Amino acid sequence: MIQNNKKWMMAVIAGTMVIALGLIADGMAKVKKGDTRPLSTENWMENVVKPHCGALKKEIAAGPKTDDDWQSLIEHAEILNETSYILMEDKRCPDGVWAGAASKTLRNGSDAVITAAKAKDVSATEAAFKNMTKSCKECHDKHKEKD
Numbered sequence: 001m002i003q004n005n006k007k008w009m010m011a012v013i014a015g016t017m018v019i020a021l022g023l024i025a026d027g028m029a030k031v032k033k034g035d036t037r038p039l040s041t042e043n044w045m046e047n048v049v050k051p052h053c054g055a056l057k058k059e060i061a062a063g064p065k066t067d068d069d070w071q072s073l074i075e076h077a078e079i080l081n082e083t084s085y086i087l088m089e090d091k092r093c094p095d096g097v098w099a100g101a102a103s104k105t106l107r108n109g110s111d112a113v114i115t116a117a118k119a120k121d122v123s124a125t126e127a128a129f130k131n132m133t134k135s136c137k138e139c140h141d142k143h144k145e146k147d
């Protein structure tokens with residue numbers, strides 16, 4: 001009888017621990033992937049953020065001249081601006097560092113790139129791009145695993 005009680009207690013303790021761990025894992029922000037949607041952060045970074053940020057850098061360095069050149073800058077910056085919202089969705093955001101990098105630095109920086117490109121102001125575009133890309137390091141320093 002004592003043996004059975006012990007087994008029963010052990011089962012209750014083990015069960016409680018499984019439930020507690022499950023709750024902790026569920027409460028944790030996802031970082032690498034959101035809660036319910038399939039998109040991985042790595043996929044968005046590799047296939048959306050990197051190419052659009054790289055194109056912006058190249059096109060700013062080349063010196064935008066035509067209306068099409070400026071429009072292209074605006075379109076890249078719009079996608080990075082939308083990224084600042086996507087990174088905050090689906091329980092992906094773990095803390096204030098992430099939130100600041102995405103919803104302040106990346107969002108305000110890309111907004112400023114759009115405003116400067118609409119005004120066809122080269123130096124303001126360069127400055128805004130520089131500010132926007134501070135968001136990458138700001139978030140990666142804490143949340144991207146070092147290779």
Ligand code: HEC
Nearest residue numbers: 032041042045046049050053098101102135136139143144
């Ligand atoms: C709010 C957070 C956040 C911001 C802002 C952010 N990143 Fe990331 N980035 C991540 C995380 C997290 C990873 C690691 C994902 C993983 O490996 O699971 C990552 C990974 C990457 C990778 C590697 C992808 C791969 O294939 O392994 C690239 C490239 C990248 N980011 C580019 C950028 C650039 C460029 C910017 C700025 C314009 C930026 N990121 C801004 C969170 C962020």
